[in-house]
Amino acid sequence: MEMLKEMAVFAQVVDSGGFSAAARHLGLTTSAVSRHVSRLEAFIGGRLLQRTTRSVSLTELGEQVHTACVRMVNTAREIHSLAGSYSARPNGVVRISAPVVLGQLWLAPLLPAFLDRYPEVDVRLSLVDRNVDLIEEGIDLAIRISADLAPGLAARPLGPMRYVLVASPQYSAAHGTPATPHELPGHRCNYLGYARFGAAWTMRREGPGEAEIVSIRVPSRLTINNSAALMAVVEAGGGIGLVPDFTARAALSQGRAVRILADWTFDEPYAGTVHAVYMPGPHLALKVRAMIDYLVAEGALGA
Numbered sequence: 001m002e003m004l005k006e007m008a009v010f011a012q013v014v015d016s017g018g019f020s021a022a023a024r025h026l027g028l029t030t031s032a033v034s035r036h037v038s039r040l041e042a043f044i045g046g047r048l049l050q051r052t053t054r055s056v057s058l059t060e061l062g063e064q065v066h067t068a069c070v071r072m073v074n075t076a077r078e079i080h081s082l083a084g085s086y087s088a089r090p091n092g093v094v095r096i097s098a099p100v101v102l103g104q105l106w107l108a109p110l111l112p113a114f115l116d117r118y119p120e121v122d123v124r125l126s127l128v129d130r131n132v133d134l135i136e137e138g139i140d141l142a143i144r145i146s147a148d149l150a151p152g153l154a155a156r157p158l159g160p161m162r163y164v165l166v167a168s169p170q171y172s173a174a175h176g177t178p179a180t181p182h183e184l185p186g187h188r189c190n191y192l193g194y195a196r197f198g199a200a201w202t203m204r205r206e207g208p209g210e211a212e213i214v215s216i217r218v219p220s221r222l223t224i225n226n227s228a229a230l231m232a233v234v235e236a237g238g239g240i241g242l243v244p245d246f247t248a249r250a251a252l253s254q255g256r257a258v259r260i261l262a263d264w265t266f267d268e269p270y271a272g273t274v275h276a277v278y279m280p281g282p283h284l285a286l287k288v289r290a291m292i293d294y295l296v297a298e299g300a301l302g303a
Contacts, residue, residue: 003043004072009036010048011069018056035052040065074135090290091120098143102274103127106246106299107143114294121287134279140288142277145244154280156292159301163270165260166231166248167240171275172258174237179213180265188239190230191222196269201242203264214264231257242270246301274301 009026013033016022019170023030041048048062058066098107103125111123126132131290132139134153147162167177171188178184183205205212222238224230227247234241235256251257265271274291278284 006040090286191242
């Protein structure tokens with residue numbers, strides 16, 4: 001088929017936001033990239049891009065062609081992965097997406113040992129706090145925290161994720177420690193301030209009979225959309241924080257924080273499971289399978 005190279009280059013120009021950035025990504029000169037796009041425009045018979053000195057934008061025809069080119073590039077990646085799945089050992093590039101703080105504190109420290117174990121596999125890790133489109137964004141494996149996953153995806157559970165209440169020893173010494181959830185509104189409490197998180201907390205304590213369940217509203221003068229930043233507030237003596245267990249693990253183990261109401265647990269949305277999510281199919285590339293198996297074996301979660 002004609003123009004396959006030109007279509008791939010055109011898709012990269014759009015995804016990179018310009019000719020120079022695409023040239024750097026592809027290892028070509030800017031003029032070579034421009035020639036590829038010009039040849040594709042001549043072949044199709046219409047202008048695909050509106051060019052200015054600072055940016056490029058798609059024409060109406062360009063939008064349609066770009067969608068088709070992205071499908072072609074993703075299909076090529078799938079074929080590449082399929083070929084790698086039959087090799088004698090894992091090789092190639094594994095592209096991973098993960099939430100920012102989970103990726104920083106849990107996933108990133110696991111990667112050096114993985115790279116040592118599989119010297120023919122490279123890792124490209126992208127940390128973003130959103131659910132990426134695996135096909136559109138060329139992601140092999142996405143790490144997601146959820147109680148329910150979207151249909152049409154395959155997933156391996158990596159472990160539970162729970163939220164815990166923590167405070168610094170200094171705060172506890174100065175302000176005391178709540179003995180029951182009902183005492184929390186009298187303390188300086190801090191929590192995540194986005195999505196479904198908020199001031200309404202449902203807490204549960206298991207007992208010999210029925211579980212005790214308490215629903216309370218906990219006001220806060222400070223909410224943050226990043227759990228690592230929230231943990232920094234806690235360690236600075238800023239009050240009691242409701243944070244994911246993986247965020248609190250280091251501070252708890254080193255004595256920089258203590259658990260509050262440790263015999264109580266939280267219901268949704270402050271609970272979930274960490275999953276390794278990937279596209280289903282009969283031929284999972286060895287490099288992806290190796291990463292998943294490694295995370296299952298080595299990536300123990302929990303505070």
